[in-house]
Amino acid sequence: MKPLEIEVFLCRSDNFGVLLHDSDTGETVSIDAPEEAAIIEALNRRGWKLTHVFTTHHHQDHVEANLTLKERYTCEIRGPHDEAIAIPGLDRSAADGDEFEFSGRRVQVIATPGHTAGHICYHFPDDALLFAADTLFAMGCGRLFERPAADMWHSFQKLMALPDSTEVYFGHEYTLSNARFAVTVDPENAALKQRASEVEALRNKGGFTIPTTIGLEKQTNPYMRVADKGIRSHLGLPDATDAEVFAEIRSRKDSF
Numbered sequence: 001m002k003p004l005e006i007e008v009f010l011c012r013s014d015n016f017g018v019l020l021h022d023s024d025t026g027e028t029v030s031i032d033a034p035e036e037a038a039i040i041e042a043l044n045r046r047g048w049k050l051t052h053v054f055t056t057h058h059h060q061d062h063v064e065a066n067l068t069l070k071e072r073y074t075c076e077i078r079g080p081h082d083e084a085i086a087i088p089g090l091d092r093s094a095a096d097g098d099e100f101e102f103s104g105r106r107v108q109v110i111a112t113p114g115h116t117a118g119h120i121c122y123h124f125p126d127d128a129l130l131f132a133a134d135t136l137f138a139m140g141c142g143r144l145f146e147r148p149a150a151d152m153w154h155s156f157q158k159l160m161a162l163p164d165s166t167e168v169y170f171g172h173e174y175t176l177s178n179a180r181f182a183v184t185v186d187p188e189n190a191a192l193k194q195r196a197s198e199v200e201a202l203r204n205k206g207g208f209t210i211p212t213t214i215g216l217e218k219q220t221n222p223y224m225r226v227a228d229k230g231i232r233s234h235l236g237l238p239d240a241t242d243a244e245v246f247a248e249i250r251s252r253k254d255s256f
Contacts, residue, residue, distance in 0.1 A: 001104065004127060006169075008210055009042050011035035014173045015061055016210055017042060018131065019050075022103035027051045029102060030075075031122070031131045031169065033065035040072070052102065055079035056133035057119040058086035062171065082111075082118030094120060112159070114152025115142030123162065130162060130214070133171040138212040139195070140178030141223045141250065149247030153226070156246070160224055164215030175199050175209035181256045185222050185249055188230050192220040222249050 007019040011034040018031040019042055029052035030039055043050055050073040055063055057080060066077055066088040079087035081095040094100070096111030108123040112135040119142075122131040134142035135152075136159055144152055159168075179196035186192055195216075199209055218224050225231055226245040232238045237245050 004103075004105070004124075004129070005046075007042050007046055008169070008208060009038060010173070011038040012061060016169070016171060016173060016208075018169050019043065019046070019048065020102075021046065021048050022105075025103045027103045029054055030069070032056055032062040032133060032171065033069055034061050036065035036068045039065060039069065049073060050075045053077045053089075054107075054122050054131065055087050055090070056121065056131070056135075056171070057116040058083040059116065059134070062133065063088050080111075080118040080120040082113075083116065096120070110158055112136075112152075112155035113147045114144055114149075114155050115146070117146040119155075121159070123166075128163065128166050130159065130166050130168045132159065132168050135159070136168060136217065136221075137170045137172065137178055138168075138175040138199075138209050138217070139182045139192075139221050140174055140253070141221075143254070144250060149250050150243040152250070153223075153243045153246040156223060159214065160218065162214050164213065164218065166214045167211040168213060168217065169211045173209065176203045177256075181253050182220065182222050184256070185234060185252060186225060186228070186231050187234065189220065189225075195220050 005021040009017045011017040015034040017038050021028045028048040028050050031054050033053050052075055070089045076091045077089045078092045078094050079090045081093035084093045094109040098109040100107050110121045112119050112121050115134045179199045183196055226242045235248055
């Protein structure tokens with residue numbers, strides 16, 4: 001089986017658009033639908049026809065183009081079971097632990113509540129791909145709108161259990177801001193300092209910071225490093241639970 005072709009592009013001001021295409025079947029999926037014009041332009045540029053939309057959560061900047069794309073391409077829309085009523089054009093819902101096929105490939109659904117109550121991620125285990133939207137960012141995590149930090153920490157534990165080689169595609173180009181914050185809570189992390197410097201140079205050139213990997217995030221994402229003694233000491237939380245450390249880091253990021 002040939003590897004999936006992946007097209008990444010910007011939508012709106014800082015959303016990532018992501019298309020996956022199987023050249024054998026001709027099937028193409030958009031991960032979320034943040035902006036009609038940008039998605040259509042990318043499809044036309046590659047000569048692909050949209051067949052599916054995999055929605056991760058109900059926020060407007062991820063579902064805005066669902067209905068217009070469905071009308072134009074008659075594509076099938078999947079989305080989170082727990083937010084089904086809020087997903088425009090939903091055809092099939094997906095819950096934690098569900099598995100289905102896209103072009104003969106396994107797709108596993110991982111519920112990751114935190115950013116929203118029903119947020120899901122799509123994991124392609126045989127392709128080592130994870131589409132994490134607004135749960136996991138490079139060196140960051142999504143803002144907590146609908147669930148507490150303890151729930152998001154539980155979601156992160158699920159993602160941390162995936163193979164280190166898993167490539168992670170996320171929903172927004174927030175990486176530079178995340179890097180600048182991360183070094184304030186993990187200042188002795190040499191790998192983080194090096195990565196932050198590389199991200200600064202990349203963004204100055206207009207480059208994208210997507211994808212990352214689970215392994216790289218374990219080394220440089222403070223939300224995955226809550227057990228680290230250096231981070232705990234720096235935060236003044238040596239004996240706190242992992243969830244409490246996670247919550248403190250997220251709280252500090254909110255006011256960064």
